[in-house]
Amino acid sequence: MNETIQLKKRILALINQINKTREEKDLSSQSLELMEKLEKLRELELIEKMPGEYLQAYLLYKQAFYSNYQSKNLQILDKDAYLEKLSQEIALIEEAIQKSTAEPDNEKLLVLLGKRIEAKEIISIWNKDNAELILPDGTLVVNLKTGKVVPNRVKEFLEKYEIEQKEVKHE
Structure with a gap:
């Protein structure tokens, strides 16, 4: 029993x-x-x-x-x-x-990103100075050259839920 x-x-x-x-x-x-x-x-x-x-x-x-x-x-x-x-x-x-x-690997993340861009859930903007991914409402999500998220909602989320942020180095 x-x-x-x-x-x-x-x-x-x-x-x-x-x-x-x-x-x-x-x-x-x-x-x-x-x-x-x-x-x-x-x-x-x-x-x-x-x-x-x-x-x-x-x-x-x-x-x-x-x-x-x-x-x-x-x-x-x-x-x-x-x-x-x-x-x-x-x-x-x-x-x-x-x-x-489990957290998706880079390949899965890129596939998901591609699908969302194709479905117009995320708008990609490319010009000679910048490459950005933007939500349809006009909010900047990520600058592809620097990797920065503006506004940095990720940091706010991590702080709100007291999650330790890992340092990631871009080469």
């Missing part, structure tokens, strides 16, 4: 992490998979309250599911093994979430 509670807490924490990093309306496949795992744990908790033969039948059904309904692949599955299987599945989802929320 304790392991079931720990898995439920782990799933809920991952769902909260997804909701913080994405629009609430956007139920990603990862969120749906986690909800499915949570439902499986709730089923198991309910079945555990019933007589023992119900739990055995449920685990036999799960054995058939995991063996793809092929008797040659059928493995003995008890409650602890089933919880371990769920834990492994949750770990795979957790790994995918970590990868998707």
Whole structure:
């Protein structure tokens, strides 16, 4: 029972992490998979309250599911093994979430920038003296020659949320 509670807490924490990093309306496949795992744990908790033969039948059904309904692949599955299987599945989802929320590399940033320029979400201005990226409302976002953001909203953001700013040297 304790392991079931720990898995439920782990799933809920991952769902909260997804909701913080994405629009609430956007139920990603990862969120749906986690909800499915949570439902499986709730089923198991309910079945555990019933007589023992119900739990055995449920685990036999799960054995058939995991063996793809092929008797040659059928493995003995008890409650602890089933919880371990769920834990492994949750770990795979957790790994995918970590990868998707990681900071994009330079290549991804340039691709995103290109898409936003193409969609006219960012306007690029090039002349002999300057190269700038500007938001459609006319606010200067970044000077491409110096790398400076004007106004420096990044610094304000970092100070507001007390995040340590890293020094970056441009060569």
